[in-house]
Amino acid sequence: MTILASELILNPDGSIYHLGIKPEDLADTVIVVGDPGRVPTISRHFNKIEIKKNKREFCTHTGFYKSKRITVMSTGMGTDNIDIAFTELDALKNINFSTRRIKEEQSSLEIIRIGTTGSLQKNIPVDSFVASEYGLGLDGLMHFYNSEHIFEKEIADEFVRQTGWSTKKAYPYVVKGDGSLLEKFMSPEVNKGLTATNCGFYGPQGRVLRLGIPDPDMNDKIAAFSFQNKVVTNFEMETSAIYGMSKLLGHRALSMNAVIANRATGNFSSDPKKVVANLVNYCLEKLAS
Ligand SMILES: O=P(O)(O)O[C@H]1O[C@H](CO)[C@@H](O)[C@H]1O
């Protein structure tokens, strides 16, 4: 079946609508980051850069780190952007743009998110790293797809029960990251955990400046949640959707987080750029090994 022009949208130069890149611009290994400004801080480690493209919040550089071809791309903030970025990344790989048909053989991307995060646990301090074993989606995106079969339903149901999660909010969903990537990226300096993905940075993460929130104790309840010795380690805004979209589309994804805030102690890193740079170095070495 051919995909209509209103669904698979291509720019006049043959690039895909929002990302503005063509199939040949994409490497099989993709690093995704929220901040477009983080892209050059990663590609500066490449020994060769083949392409640099920019459209909206999507900044893409493809090149080589050692002998590995890697694309580094910013997604902007939030799971609504992940819906766009991951659908288009997959289309670049698995849809023939000339015929507008899904390719007969599907191929898989290896995807690492390098992001910033807020820890919920006192023993995961600022300037440390968290690898997300699971994404806990508080954002609702994956309910718009046929995705029940990829959910770790028991964890989500128990989360709802223990925290008294309001039925006015999206029902939480849990998706596991790629096990082989997690194993490769783990080391004694990395904490492993359940990463909660929120639909915002302030109220949805329990931050209060001028606006009140319905349950000021919710962060404490989330931090106290436990399921088979797994706890919610950190808050950010993309991982659950990255895991959900990747699993549905057949890609392998892992989210690596640099802790810049600790919500339990109220601390913020004195040098957030440094912890992100350290995580970038760590991930590039792991990818090339
Ligand atoms: O540093 P990035 O990758 O943007 O990630 C985190 O930082 C942003 C909020 O400040 C959100 O996107 C959150 O997920």
Ligand SMILES: O=c1cc[nH]c(=O)[nH]1
């Ligand atoms: O607290 C934090 C820090 C970074 N990103 C988030 O989403 N939350």
